[in-house]
Amino acid sequence: MPQSPDFSGSSSSREGQAVPVRDGDGFPVLLPALDDSGPGRAGADGARVEVAVPQVPEGFRAGFACVVGRPNAGKSTLTNAMVGTKVAITSGKPQTTRHNVRAVVHRADAQLVLVDTPGFHRPRTLLGRRLNDLVRTTLAEVDVVVFCLPANERTGPGDRLIARELAGLRTPVVAAVTKADTVSRQDLAARLLAVDSLGDWAEIVPVSARRGEQVDVLEEVLVSYLPASPPLYPSSEVTDESETTMIAELVREAALEGVREELPHSLAVVVDEVIDPERARQEDRDPGYLKGAGRRLQVRVSLVVERDSQKGIVIGRNGARLKEVGVKARKGIEELLGRKVYLDLHVRTARDWQSDPKALARLGF
Ligand SMILES: Nc1nc2c(ncn2[C@@H]2O[C@H](COP(=O)(O)OP(=O)(O)OP(=O)(O)O)[C@@H](O)[C@H]2O)c(=O)[nH]1
Numbered sequence: 001m002p003q004s005p006d007f008s009g010s011s012s013s014r015e016g017q018a019v020p021v022r023d024g025d026g027f028p029v030l031l032p033a034l035d036d037s038g039p040g041r042a043g044a045d046g047a048r049v050e051v052a053v054p055q056v057p058e059g060f061r062a063g064f065a066c067v068v069g070r071p072n073a074g075k076s077t078l079t080n081a082m083v084g085t086k087v088a089i090t091s092g093k094p095q096t097t098r099h100n101v102r103a104v105v106h107r108a109d110a111q112l113v114l115v116d117t118p119g120f121h122r123p124r125t126l127l128g129r130r131l132n133d134l135v136r137t138t139l140a141e142v143d144v145v146v147f148c149l150p151a152n153e154r155t156g157p158g159d160r161l162i163a164r165e166l167a168g169l170r171t172p173v174v175a176a177v178t179k180a181d182t183v184s185r186q187d188l189a190a191r192l193l194a195v196d197s198l199g200d201w202a203e204i205v206p207v208s209a210r211r212g213e214q215v216d217v218l219e220e221v222l223v224s225y226l227p228a229s230p231p232l233y234p235s236s237e238v239t240d241e242s243e244t245t246m247i248a249e250l251v252r253e254a255a256l257e258g259v260r261e262e263l264p265h266s267l268a269v270v271v272d273e274v275i276d277p278e279r280a281r282q283e284d285r286d287p288g289y290l291k292g293a294g295r296r297l298q299v300r301v302s303l304v305v306e307r308d309s310q311k312g313i314v315i316g317r318n319g320a321r322l323k324e325v326g327v328k329a330r331k332g333i334e335e336l337l338g339r340k341v342y343l344d345l346h347v348r349t350a351r352d353w354q355s356d357p358k359a360l361a362r363l364g365f
Contacts, residue, residue, distance in 0.1 A: 062111040063226035066139055068119065068166075069148030070158035074178035074209060078148060079103060079114055081209035082219055104232075108284065110223040111231045115142060120165050136165065144202075144225035145173045146218070151191050151206065152182040155198055163199045172202035172225050176218055181208035243337070244271045250332040251301050251345070254325045255314055262313050268304040272346075275300075293342035299333060300344045306351060314347050322347065 067075045083103040105112040117138040123129040139145055147166060149159055166173050175195050180188055188206055195204055203221050207214040252269040275298040305311055315322045322345060330343040 060109060060228065060230060061223055061226040062229040062232045063143035064113045064115050065144045065146060065222050066115050066117050066142045067146045067148060068117065068162060070162065073148040073150050075148050077209040078176060078178055078207065081212060081215045105219065110226060112222055112226065113232055120162055122161065139169055139171055142171060143227060144222050145171050146222065147173050147175045148178045149175060149195050150179045151177050151188055152179055155194055159198065167199055174221055175201040175204045177204065177206040179208065180206040180213065181211050246336055247271050247299060247333050251303065251329040254329040255303055259313055263310055266306040266310055270302045270304060272300040272302055296340040296342040297337065298342050298344065303345060303347045304350050305347065308349050311347050311349055
């Protein structure tokens with residue numbers, strides 16, 4: 001990989017690469033939390049919606065990566081730069097069975113799922129030790145780890161603590177020397193050597209997320225450590241955040257009409273994805289999966305209630321209420337976006353989501 005022929009000096013061997021936790025079929029255990037194929041699933045027209053299996057290009061890779069590094073190391077900026085406009089997840093963050101998914105990088109040949117982890121800390125309490133155990137578990141389960149070290153700062157105790165932890169992993173670790181734009185070439189070379197001596201990295205890639213330099217190279221390196229696998233998430237697009245919020249509000253309003261008393265605060269609405277089939281076709285991507293949507297914008301929305309009994313209220317007899325909600329909300333959304341929309345509503349239960357911090361985070365609260 002020609003990311004930094006002058007300086008990298010590290011091996012790109014994949015030996016010792018950890019085998020991530022997979023299910024019986026060898027795929028990462030994955031639970032798209034906002035998918036429900038139960039009785040609450042209906043298209044806006046009340047019809048059951050079939051999911052078409054997308055064609056997977058040969059050689060496609062998909063898997064998980066985790067970005068670590070001490071505070072201020074440039075993790076968020078780097079994540080955002082990699083994801084760029086390719087981010088597919090806004091409010092309705094899906095979840096693997098174990099980890100919070102922060103973002104998904106969609107490429108024609110791969111899908112890189114970036115998962116969140118709390119940072120390592122010097123453990124002072126039992127909680128601190130348990131948190132560190134949690135981080136270790138996450139790092140052992142992903143396919144590749146990205147360790148961010150800023151180019152403009154010396155290696156500090158925080159970096160050494162993380163490096164020691166990473167040394168015990170079988171997962172390949174790619175060291176990203178971040179903020180490369182802040183130093184001269186000479187200083188960058190010195191910093192790369194220092195980082196090289198800090199541990200046994202699979203590769204070292206200098207990168208400037210701010211200038212977008214070498215971000216594609218880093219991405220390429222990370223993808224090379226992912227296993228052959230079909231995509232883990234449908235490719236999709238995001239509308240602008242405020243539009244997504246307005247779509248959710250329109251659906252929520254329609255869903256609460258007439259049943260406000262019964263469902264005062266127990267209804268959360270999440271826009272899972274918005275797919276423009278025309279644009280997807282132009283960009284040679286999977287043009288969505290909703291049969292019957294034609295050229296319409298596909299908007300997939302989850303209505304989340306706290307108890308199964310509330311599901312019935314939202315769906316109504318034979319899905320009649322949900323159909324009304326769909327028709328009404330769709331009209332509003334079409335007005336808002338100025339185009340025809342295929343609205344796909346799902347109703348699901350997230351027990352006591354109001355008092356579960358994780359559920360709240362997933363629902364964007
Ligand atoms: N010049 C320059 N600055 C950068 C670059 N990447 C990040 N920064 C800056 O470095 C600071 C920290 O970046 P973050 O991405 O927030 O770092 P982080 O590791 O996510 O920080 P925590 O959330 O504290 O863990 C911010 O002020 C960024 O603007 C870069 O490539 N070049």
